[in-house]
Structures are given as structure tokens and as C-alpha cells.
Amino acid sequence: MKRPLRKYLKRTRQVITLAFVVWFIGCLPNPLFDKPNSPSLYDRNDKLLAARVAEDGQWRFVKGDSVPERFAAAIVAFEDRHFYKHPGVYPPSLARALWENLTEGKVVRGGSTITMQVIRMSRDNPGRTYFEKFTEIFRALRLEFSYSKEEVLALYSANAPMGGNVVGLEAASWRYFGCSPHQLTWAESATLAVLPNAPSLIHPGKNRDSLKEKRNRLLQTLFEEGHFDALTLELSLEEELPLAPKPLPQQAMHLLNELEQEKGQQRFPSTLDQNVQSSTQNIVDRHHTHLSSNLVHNAAAIVVETETGEVVAYIGNASKSDRNRHVNIVTAPRSPGSALKPFLYMAMLDKGLLSPEELIEDTPLNLRGFNPNNFDKKFNGMVPAHEALARSLNVPAVIELQRYGVAPFKQQLNQLGFEHLNRSADHYGLSLILGGGEVTLWELANAYRMMGEHVLSYVETSGRPPAKCASIYVDPEKALNEEFARRFSPGSSHACLEALKNVKRPVSELGWEMMDGSRSISWKTGTSYGFRDAWAVGVTAKYTVAVWVGNADGTGRPGVIGAQAAAPLMFDIFDALPERGNFPTPHDDLVEVETCIHSGMIAGRNCLRTSPALIPSSSYGTEVCKYHQKIHLSPDGNYRVHLECAPEVVDTTWFVLPPVEAWYYAQSHPEYSYLPDWHPACDAASEVHHMAIMQPKHGDQLVRARDLDGILQPLVFESIAPSGTLLHWHLDDNYLGSTRGIHQLEVEPSIGNHVLMILDEAGNSDLVAFQVGVVR
Numbered sequence: 072m073k074r075p076l077r078k079y080l081k082r083t084r085q086v087i088t089l090a091f092v093v094w095f096i097g098c099l100p101n102p103l104f105d106k107p108n109s110p111s112l113y114d115r116n117d118k119l120l121a122a123r124v125a126e127d128g129q130w131r132f133v134k135g136d137s138v139p140e141r142f143a144a145a146i147v148a149f150e151d152r153h154f155y156k157h158p159g160v161y162p163p164s165l166a167r168a169l170w171e172n173l174t175e176g177k178v179v180r181g182g183s184t185i186t187m188q189v190i191r192m193s194r195d196n197p198g199r200t201y202f203e204k205f206t207e208i209f210r211a212l213r214l215e216f217s218y219s220k221e222e223v224l225a226l227y228s229a230n231a232p233m234g235g236n237v238v239g240l241e242a243a244s245w246r247y248f249g250c251s252p253h254q255l256t257w258a259e260s261a262t263l264a265v266l267p268n269a270p271s272l273i274h275p276g277k278n279r280d281s282l283k284e285k286r287n288r289l290l291q292t293l294f295e296e297g298h299f300d301a302l303t304l305e306l307s308l309e310e311e312l313p314l315a316p317k318p319l320p321q322q323a324m325h326l327l328n329e330l331e332q333e334k335g336q337q338r339f340p341s342t343l344d345q346n347v348q349s350s351t352q353n354i355v356d357r358h359h360t361h362l363s364s365n366l367v368h369n370a371a372a373i374v375v376e377t378e379t380g381e382v383v384a385y386i387g388n389a390s391k392s393d394r395n396r397h398v399n400i401v402t403a404p405r406s407p408g409s410a411l412k413p414f415l416y417m418a419m420l421d422k423g424l425l426s427p428e429e430l431i432e433d434t435p436l437n438l439r440g441f442n443p444n445n446f447d448k449k450f451n452g453m454v455p456a457h458e459a460l461a462r463s464l465n466v467p468a469v470i471e472l473q474r475y476g477v478a479p480f481k482q483q484l485n486q487l488g489f490e491h492l493n494r495s496a497d498h499y500g501l502s503l504i505l506g507g508g509e510v511t512l513w514e515l516a517n518a519y520r521m522m523g524e525h526v527l528s529y530v531e532t533s534g535r536p537p538a539k540c541a542s543i544y545v546d547p548e549k550a551l552n553e554e555f556a557r558r559f560s561p562g563s564s565h566a567c568l569e570a571l572k573n574v575k576r577p578v579s580e581l582g583w584e585m586m587d588g589s590r591s592i593s594w595k596t597g598t599s600y601g602f603r604d605a606w607a608v609g610v611t612a613k614y615t616v617a618v619w620v621g622n623a624d625g626t627g628r629p630g631v632i633g634a635q636a637a638a639p640l641m642f643d644i645f646d647a648l649p650e651r652g653n654f655p656t657p658h659d660d661l662v663e664v665e666t667c668i669h670s671g672m673i674a675g676r677n678c679l680r681t682s683p684a685l686i687p688s689s690s691y692g693t694e695v696c697k698y699h700q701k702i703h704l705s706p707d708g709n710y711r712v713h714l715e716c717a718p719e720v721v722d723t724t725w726f727v728l729p730p731v732e733a734w735y736y737a738q739s740h741p742e743y744s745y746l747p748d749w750h751p752a753c754d755a756a757s758e759v760h761h762m763a764i765m766q767p768k769h770g771d772q773l774v775r776a777r778d779l780d781g782i783l784q785p786l787v788f789e790s791i792a793p794s795g796t797l798l799h800w801h802l803d804d805n806y807l808g809s810t811r812g813i814h815q816l817e818v819e820p821s822i823g824n825h826v827l828m829i830l831d832e833a834g835n836s837d838l839v840a841f842q843v844g845v846v847r
Contacts, residue, residue, distance in 0.1 A: 103189075103193045103214075103226065104192075104193055104226070104229075104230055106125070106127065106129070106131060106230075106238075107125040107126040107129075107131070107336055108125055108131055108132060108133045108336050108337060108338070109122050109123060109124055109125045109129075109130055109132055109242065109336070110122065110123050110327055110330070110331040110335075110336045110337065110339070111132055111133070111241075111338050112323055112326060112327040112330065112339045112341060112343075113338065113339065113340050113341060114341060114342075114343045114344055114345040114348065115340075115341065115342050115343065115344055115381075115383075116344075116345065117251060117253075117340070118251065118345045119245055119251065119319065120320055120322040120323050120327075120341070120343060120345060120348065121319075121320055121321050121322050121323050121324050121326075121327045122245070122319045122320070122327075123324075123327065123331075124236070125336065126336070128236055129236045129237075129238050130236055130237045130238060130242040130246060130319075131229075131230075131238040131239055131242060132229070132239055132241035132242050132338065133229070133241075133337055133338035134225055134226065134228075134229035134239075135225060135228070135229065135240075135241060135252070136225070137221070137225065138221070138224050138225050138228045138240070138252075139240075139252045139253045139255060139260070141255060141256075141257055141260040141298075142228065142252060142255065142260045142263065142264060143224055144260075144293060144296075144298050145257075145260045145261045145263075145264035146185070146224070146227070146228070146264045147185070147224075148264075148289060148292050148293055148296060149261075149264045149265055149268070149292075150185050150188070150264075150267075150268070151184045151185040151186075153184075154184065154185050154186075154220065154224075155220055157184060158212060158215050159184060159186040159187070159211035159213075159214060159215035159216075160184060160186070160187065160208050160211055160212060183207065184211065185223065185224065185227050186214055186215055186223050187207045187211040188227060188231075188267075189211075189214065189223060189226045189227050189230070190206075190207045190210045190211050190214060191203075191207055192227075192230045192231065192232075193230070194206075228240040228241075228252075231266075231267035232266075232267055232270040233246075233247075233263065233266045233267065233270060234266055234270040235316065237316070240252050240263060243263050243266065244259075244263065245317070245319055245320075246316045246317060246319065247259075247263070247313040247316060248313060248317075249317045256307065256310065257290065257293065257298075257299055257303060257307045258286065258290065258307040258308070258310035259310070261286045261289045261290050261293065261307070262282070262286045262312065262313075265282070265285040265286055265289055266282075268285075279312055282312060283312055286312075287308055290304060290307050290308060291304070321390075322345070322348050322349060322352060323341075323343060323348055323385050323387070324387070325385070325386075325387020325388060325397075325399040325401065326341070326343075326387060326399075326401075327339065329387075329402060341382075342376075342381035342382055342383065343383055343384065343385060344383040344384070347374060347383045347384045347647075347648070348383070348384045348385070348386075350384075350647045351372055351374055351384040351386055351644055351647070352384075352386055352390060354640065354644055354647060355370050355371070355386050355389050355390075355640065356389055356390055356391045357643075358370060358639070358640045358643070359389035359391055359392060360391065362620060362636065363392075363393075365630055365631075366626075366628055367620060367621065367622060367628050367630075367631060367636065368389075368392050368393065368394040368395065368622050368623070369388055369389060369392055369394070369395055369396075369398065369400060369620070369621060369622055369623045370386075370389045370392075370400075370618070370619065370620045370621075370640065371386055371388055371389075371399075371400035371401050371512055371618070371619045372384065372386040372512075372616065372617065372618045372619075372640065372641075372644060373385055373386070373401055373512055373513065373516045373617050374614055374615070374616050374644065374648070375516055375517070375520050375614065375615045375616075375617075376613065376614060376615075377520050377523040377524055377610060377611065377612060377613060377614055377615050378524055378527050378528075378613075380517075380520065380524065383614075384644075385401065386401075387399035387400060387401050387402075388400055388623070394622070394623070394624070395622070395623035395624060398623040400512060400619050400623060401512045401513050402511050402512075403511060403512075404491040404509035404510065404511055405509055405510070405511070405512075405599065405603075405604045405619065405621070406506040406507075406508070406509055406599035406600065406603065406604050407506050407508070407509075407510045407515060407599070407604070407606060408505070408506040408596075408597030408598040408599045408600075408604060408605075408606060408633060409463045409465070409468070409504075409505065409506065409595070409596065409597045409598065410506075410510075410515055410595055410597030410606050410608060410633075411484065411503070411504060411506075411510070411597075412460055412463060412468050412504060412595070413460065413519075413522070413567045413570075413571060413595055414480075414483070414484065414487070414518065415468065415471055415472055415475065415480060415504055416456065416460050416471070416563075416566075416567055416570070417522075417563040417564060417566075417567050418475055418480060418483060418559070418563075419456075419471050419474070419475055420560075420562070420563040420566055420567075420686075420687050420689060420690045421558075421559055421563045421687070421689040421690075422475065422689070423689060423690060423691075423692040423693055424471075424474055424475060424693070425456050425690065425693065426456070426666075426671065426672065426673065426686050426687075426690040426693045427455070427456055427457040427566050427570065427671075427684075427686055427687075427690070428455050428456070428457065428666050428671030428672070428684055428686075429455065429456050429670065429671045429672050429693065430453040430454065430455060430456075430671055430672070430698075431453065431454060431455075431456050431459055431467045431470060431471065432452075432453060432466070432467065432470050432732055433445070433450050433451040433452060433453060433454045433459065433464055433466045433467050433732075433735070434450050434452060434466065434731050434732055434735055434765070435450060435466075435765060435766055435789075436466055436469060436470070436768075437766065437767055437768065437771045437773060438469070438473070438501060438771070438772075439771075439772040439774070441469075441500070441501060441502065443465045443466055443469045443501075443505060444465060444466070445464050445465050445466055446463065446465065446598075450466065450735045451735060451736065451739060452728065452731075452732040452733060452734065452735030452736030452737070452738070452739075452740075453728055453732050453735075453736045454467060455671050456471075456671070457566070457569070457570035457573075458570075460567070460570045460571070461570050461571065461573040461575075462574075462575070463574075463595070463596065468504045468505070469501050469504060469505070471504075472501055472503065472504045473501060477496040477497075477500060477501060477503055478496035480503070480504075481496045481499060481503060481508075482496075483558055486558060487518050487521070487555060488514050488517055488518060489508075489510050489514050489518070490514070491508070491509050491510055491511060491514070492508045492509070492510065494508070505600075506597065506598075506599045506600060506604075512606075512617050512618075512619050515606070516608065516616075516617035518555075519595075519608045519615055519617065520610065520615035521555040522555070522559075522564045522610060523564075523568065523593070523610040523611070523612065523615060523654065525555055525556055525559065525561055525564045526561050526564050526565050526568065526654050526655065526657055527612060527654065527655070528556075529561035529657050529659075529660065530561075530655040530656070530657050560660055560687055560688065560689050561657040561659075561660040562657060562660035562661050562686075562687030562688050562689060562690075563687045563689060563690075564657075565654065565656065565657050565660075565661070565687070566686070566687050566690075567593075568610065568654055569593070570593075571593035571594055571595055571610075572591060572592070572593050574594055574595060574596070576638075576642075577634060577635070577638045577639050577642065590611075590642075590645060590646075590651065591611070591651075591653055592609045592610070592611055592642075592645060592651075593609065593610045593611070593654075594607060594609035594610070594638070594641065595607070595608055596608075596632075596633025596634050596637060596638055597633050598631070598632045598633045598634075599621075601627040602627040602628055602629060602630070602631040602632065603621055603622070603625055603627040603631065604619065604620075604621045604631070605619070605620040605621055605631045605632055605633045605635070605636040605637040606618065606619055606620075606633050606637055607633055607634075607637035607638040607640070608641070609641050609642075609645060611645070611651035611652065611654075612651060612652035612653055612654050613648070613649070613650065613651040613652050614645070614648050614651060616641050616644050616645055616648075617641075618637045618640050618641040618644070619637065620636040620637045620640065621636075656685075660687065660688050661685045661686065661687060661688065662685070662686060662687075662688050662691050663683055663684070663685055664683070664684060664686055664691065665681040665682070665683060665684075666681060666682060666683075666686075667680070667681060667696040667698075667699065668680045668681060668682050669696075669698065669699070669726045670696045670697075670698045670699075670726070672693065672694065672695060672696040672697070672698075673693060673694070673695045673696065674695065674696055675695035675696040675697070675699065677696070677699035677701050677724040678696050678699050678724070679699075679724055698727055698728060699724045699725065699726055699727070700724060700725050700727050700746075701722065701723075701724050702722075702723060702724070702725050702746070703717070703720040703721070703722060704720065704721045704722075704723060704747065705717060705719075705720070705721070705750055706719050706720075706721060708721065708747075709747060710747050710748060710749060710750035710753075711746060711747050711748070711749050711753070712749070712750045712752075712753055713753050716750065716752045716753045717750065717752070717753070725744075725746055726743075726744075727746060728743075729763070730762060730763030730837075731763050731765050731791065733745065734763075734765075734791040762790070762791065762792040762796065762798075762829070762831060762835055762837060763790065763791055763837050764788070764789075764790045764827060764829055764837050764838070764839050765789045765790055765791055766787070766789040767786075767827065767839060767841040768839060768841075769839040769840055769841070770839075770840065770841065771839075771841040771842070772841070772842045772844060773820075773841060773842065773843050773844070774843075774844050774845065775819075775820075775822075775843060775844070775845050776845075777845070783819070783845065785817040785818060785819045786817070786818050786819070786820065786843075787815055787816070787817055787818075788800070788815070788816050788817075788827060789814060789815045789816075790810075790814040790829050790837070791814065792814060792829075792831060794812075795811065795812075796811070796831050796832075797809055797810075797811045797831065798810050798811070798814050798829045798830070798831055799829065799830045799831075800816055800827070800828075800829055801827070801828045801829070801830070802818060802820060802825055802826070802827055802828075803825055803826055814829075821843065822843055822844060822845055823842070823843060824841075825840070825841055825842070825843060826838055826839070826840050827839055827841065
């Protein structure tokens with residue numbers, strides 16, 4: 072019994088050992104191929120936009136999902152006619168190869184199937200020994216057990232050597248023929264099918280007769296197998312071979328770099344459109360040629376479909392720039408200038424702090440030493456809110472932000488995707504609305520796009536769906552952003568878009584309303600301090616275009632202004648885009664009200680002239696007109712009177728602005744009328760409403776600066792009064808002097824709290840309290 076048992080155990084160990092050896096030899100590595108790939112970017116139609124050589128210096132692309140039918144037929148006919156019938160190994164071929172090798176006394180034939188060649192390529196083409204062949208056989212069987220025939224063919228196509236440093240069908244197709252593998256002709260497919268057989272010998276750049284002979288034989292075989300007709304064969308045989316490898320496309324390289332850093336070296340499908348990408352890059356480069364004469368070296372642009380959020384063009388920088396060309400401006404934080412004003416405008420509308428037609432102050436400001444000015448250095452006194460936005464006036468925007476609050480506005484911007492505004496609200500202060508923070512072109516384009524998409528979605532669904540986030544991925548990881556829809560109403564978005572249609576166009580765009588097919592575009596510019604950044608963002612129902620112009624190193628240049636440098640580029644990009652369409656009106660989120668034709672506010676009982684207007688429902692609660700006063704006039708209408716001092720009066724209402732606002736407003740509105748003087752018979756004849764201190768304002772915190780010698784500089788105080796009035800100035804009951812005509816006075820107040828008062832000869836007065844500090 073012992074001997075049979077020992078014999079049984081011995082045989083068992085032999086079987087187990089043999090099974091282990093077979094398993095070990097047939098075990099497939101995971102992954103099968105671990106070579107680095109060339110990072111590559113494709114557009115929405117699977118066209119190659121950009122690619123870069125892999126880390127090992129090879130052009131090797133990620134394996135595709137399928138192999139084109141023509142190449143599949145060609146490679147099977149040339150390498151392995153029984154590919155679809157055998158289990159990974161074809162014994163007759165192996166037997167024939169073994170016999171020939173033994174007869175010749177050396178390895179002259181391999182007998183490998185396509186499956187076995189995949190295994191050999193995965194093992195870096197080891198030596199041609201019988202042991203290696205034995206390993207290939209077992210692993211080929213295992214590969215066929217684990218993968219389908221189509222997957223095996225795809226592995227072969229992606230890793231076959233194609234001559235020089237070109238590996239795989241995808242890379243070879245673009246390098247040799249400049250097209251996708253699915254666009255290859257029969258002759259081109261046959262050429263690439265014969266290359267892996269001897270890539271070093273029949274590289275397309277040499278041995279052309281040998282390559283053409285092999286290709287033509289394969290074409291004849293394919294014809295005989297019935298893959299195409301005689302005419303196709305005749306035409307295919309006449310096709311020329313490629314002369315030399317072609318350069319691969321280099322469009323949207325900045326985007327490819329961003330994706331590679333984020334996700335590694337792989338194949339990147341995108342939503343870009345090769346046609347739009349190419350035309351946009353050409354436009355940017357053309358404008359860059361002009362801008363570079365002013366030493367402006369960089370420009371960037373991004374084009375997004377408004378409704379879908381899909382990015383169709385991504386220009387990280389001008390490709391012809393000779394300075395900082397590789398800097399991706401689309402993701403670089405820069406000062407936006409006035410580009411954030413529309414979001415404050417919408418926030419004010421939705422909070423009921425403003426209505427589109429309402430007048431807002433535009434007079435000199437001094438807010439703790441912060442003295443904002445409009446770009447033209449002029450003041451309007453009062454200006455409608457929608458016009459202030461369209462003209463990008465700085466003072467009204469600062470006043471709006473002061474009312475709304477810096478902290479809540481900054482928080483709102485963060486929630487809309489402006490992630491680079493990452494410092495405290497106190498750090499930015501009121502300068503936030505004038506470009507005191509930093510944003511990216513990507514963030515700006517996305518926020519403006521959502522404004523348009525919000526209106527489109529609301530009207531289409533009669534609800535408030537979440538807005539999509541801009542994406543360059545076919546299947547974006549982050550597809551929805553509910554914050555815009557949650558933060559802003561469709562009514563305020565629509566009101567903002569309507570206001571932005573009236574932004575003054577560049578000189579080249581003047582008279583656009585009179586042209587056929589005129590472009591109705593809601594757009595905004597931005598210019599950073601020191602002329603470092605020029606922005607322009609436009610929105611239509613179809614596309615959103617965002618543009619930046621400047622120097623990547625932050626060097627400012629005269630003329631780097633949104634309306635002059637960036638806007639013409641943006642409009643040229645729009646010109647190259649298809650039909651854009653118009654935004655619908657979200658009637659369900661608008662309400663019709665009667666507004667005062669003078670103040671733009673909801674009409675009150677003293678407003679005699681009104682007009683209907685559609686305003687966002689959220690603005691309906693704004694206060695009624697406060698600028699119309701009910702007064703009594705003498706019968707001839709020349710004087711104001713009291714009932715007590717005049718037997719006959721005419722009752723009427725009068726549009727009255729505060730003194731400072733009225734003084735500036737009247738300069739650009741000759742129709743504005745001050746209140747008539749009091750009738751001499753009335754006791755209140757001394758009251759004058761249009762005399763006031765303009766600078767400083769009540770509650771101001773002023774700062775006295777020091778010059779280079781450390782001497783404190785004086786402050787300039789200013790007042791307004793009727794023409795010819797003599798004003799007497801007093802500071803803390805101390806007489807300072809008198810002025811007539813131009814009411815300005817240089818004063819050297821001490822550090823601390825003060826009261827300034829002015830008096831005219833009739834005893835009328837005005838006073839303000841303020842505080843003075845000093846710059847250390």
C-alpha cells in the first residue's frame with residue numbers, strides 16, 4: 072500500500088507543479104501595457120486638436136475603443152488570415168515554422184498569430200527563443216480567454232511599431248497621413264498594415280519600392296477576398312506613399328497642458344469644435360500682430376455655447392507671441408476692472424434696493440481716503456441705474472456696493488465660481504467692484520454665460536432649473552451649478568442683459584443697428600488699474616465670448632483698455648460664429664409698473680408724468696419716487712409762495728434733486744429747472760436749496776498725505792452756490808476766508824474731528840462734520 076500511495080503523491084505533485092508552471096507562464100501582467108502615452112486632445116467630432124510626444128520619446132496614443140474596418144481587414148489579411156477562427160494559436164502555422172527553422176538550423180519563421188504578437192509586444196519584444204515562443208503560446212491562449220477578438224485587435228493596433236518613434240495606428244495615421252484612422256483610404260490602411268512587419272526596414276522615408284510592393288500585394292489580396300471592387304483597386308494602386316512624417320496639430324495646447332497636469336497623460340475628448348477653434352485662434356493671432364506694435368504681447372479668448380455650457384474654443388494665449396507664449400491666460404488670476412459690475416447690479420435688483428430706471432448718485436466721493444472717479448473724470452449728478460451699468464460708471468457702482476455690502480457681495484461671487492477672490496471682504500473693501508480682486512477668464516466667461524442660460528432655461532420650462540457650468544469635457548464631472556439660479560432671478564438676469572446691449576460699441580461697430588443681420592449682443596468691458604488688463608465679455612442666446620488682452624508679466628501699456636483693445640477682438644470672434652439669435656423675455660418673472668419719467672422710480676402721488684415699464688418682480692418693492700415736491704407758485708409761475716402771503720396760488724409738483732447732485736445733473740441736463748425763488752412778500756425768501764458743501768461730505772474720514780520731505784499736504788474743500796454768490800468759510804467757528812465764482816479753498820485742518828460751515832450774504836448756511844487722519 073505504501074508504494075502505490077507514494078506513487079500517487081508523486082504524480083499529484085507533478086500535476087500541481089505542471090499546472091503552476093502553466094499558470095505562471097500563462098499569467099497576464101496587469102496592465103498588459105504600461106508604456107507612457109502621448110497626451111492628446113480631440114474635439115467633439117473626434118478630430119485631433121493637439122498632441123505631445125510621450126515621456127519615452129515615442130508617439131504612442133491611448134488605445135481606441137474600436138479599430139476601423141479597413142485597417143482591421145488589412146491587418147488580418149496580412150498578418151493572420153485565421154485570426155477570427157483560432158483560440159489565440161494556429162497550430163499549422165506553428166508546425167510549419169518549426170519545420171522550416173529545424174531545416175534551416177536557425178529561426179527563419181515565427182508562426183505567430185496577431186494574439187501572440189500582442190503578447191510579444193507587451194514583453195518588449197524579447198529574443199526569439201523556443202522558451203519565449205512557449206510563453207507566448209500560453210499567454211496568447213490566456214489573452215483570448217480574457218479578451219474578445221475586437222479587443223485583441225485594438226491592443227495590436229495601439230501598440231504595433233510603425234517606424235521610427237511612431238507606435239500604434241492612431242499615431243501613424245496622423246503622422247503619415249494627417250487624418251484620423253477612420254478616415255484612411257484602403258491604400259493608406261494597407262500601408263500601415265504592412266509597417267509592423269518590418270518597421271525599421273520599410274520606414275516611409277526610405278525603401279519606398281519595397282514598401283509599395285508589399286502594400287500593393289496586400290491590396291490585391293483584399294480585392295480577391297471581396298473587400299472592394301476593381302475600380303477601387305485600380306485607384307488604390309495609384310495612390311502615392313507619404314513622403315515624410317507630418318507635424319501633429321498643435322491647437323489648444325494650453326488646454327492640453329492643463330488637462331495633462333490634472334489627469335495625467337491620456338486621451339482627452341472635449342467639447343471643442345475644431346473649426347471654431349481654428350478660426351478663433353487665427354483671429355486672436357491677427358489682433359496680436361496689431362497689438363504687438365504697442366508692446367502688448369499676449370491675448371486669450373474662450374467661446375462657450377450659452378445654453379449647453381460646452382466650450383467650443385479655448386485660446387490660452389496668442390500662438391505667435393514672442394513673450395510668455397506658454398502662459399495660459401484662461402486660468403491666470405487677473406484684475407477684472409469693471410467686469411464684475413453686472414453681478415452687483417443684479418444683486419441690487421433682486422434685493423429690492425434698485426430698479427433699472429431708478430436714478431443713482433454720481434458725485435465726487437471720499438470714503439476714508441478712497442476717492443473713486445469715473446473713467447472720463449466727469450460726474451453726472453444722477454444717472455439711471457441701467458445707464459450707469461452700460462456706461463460702466465465707477466462712482467454709482469461704489470455707491471451700490473456700499474449699500475449692498477462688500478461681505479455679502481464677495482460671498483455671492485465666491486458661490487458663483489469666482490474662487491480666486493479668496494481674501495477677506497475687508498481686504499478688498501469697496502475697490503472690489505473696480506477690480507480690486509482677481510478672477511480668471513474661465514470664471515468670468517462661465518458667470519456671464521450662466522446669466523444668459525438662466526433666462527433661456529426659465530422661459531423654456533417656466534421654472535427655475537439649475538444652470539450648467541462651463542465644461543470642456545464631453546461627459547463633465549461637474550455638470551450643474553445651482554448657485555446662479557438660486558442667487559439671481561430670471562428677471563434681474565434679463566434686465567442686466569438688456570442694459571448691457573446698450574454698452575457703447577467700438578468705432579468699428581458704430582451704426583450696427585442700421586445694418587442687415589445686426590448683432591444684438593449683451594457685453595461688458597473691464598480695464599484694470601495701470602492698463603495691465605483689458606477684458607471684453609459678450610453674451611448672446613447662442614454663444615458667450617470672453618476675451619483678455621495685455622502682457623502676461625503684468626506690464627501695463629497705454630491703450631490696454633477694454634473698449635479699445637479687447638472689444639474689437641471679441642466682436643470679430645462673434646462675426647465668425649454662426650447665427651446667434653435673441654434672448655426671450657421672462658414675462659412670468661417681470662411686472663409692469665408706472666414709473667416716474669424723471670427719477671425712474673415707481674411713480675408716487677406727486678409724479679405727474681409717468682410711463683409703463685417692465686421691471687423684475689424682485690424690484691417691485693423698491694421705494695416710490697422721492698424727488699417730486701408739492702409746491703405753491705404765484706399765478707404768473709415765477710415765484711414760490713406760501714398760502715399765508717399770497718391770495719392766489721397755483722398748486723403743482725417740482726422735480727427736486729439734492730443740491731450737489733442737482734449742480735452736476737444740470738450741467739448735462741439743460742431741461743432741469745431749479746426751484747423758483749421765493750416771492751419777496753414771503754418770509755422764507757432767504758431759503759436757498761441749491762447751496763451746499765460738496766467736499767468734504769458729512770461723515771467723511773479724510774486723510775492728509777505727506778510729501779517726500781514729510782510735510783503734511785493741505786486738503787481742498789469745495790462748495791456750490793448760485794452764480795455770483797459770496798460765500799464765507801468757517802472751520803470750527805474759525806473764519807477761513809471767502810470765495811466768489813469758484814468756491815474752492817485749500818485748508819490745513821489738524822488731525823481729529825471738525826465742523827465746516829459756509830454762509831452767504833443772506834445768512835443761508837450749510838455745514839458738515841468730518842474727521843481727519845494722516846498717512847504715517
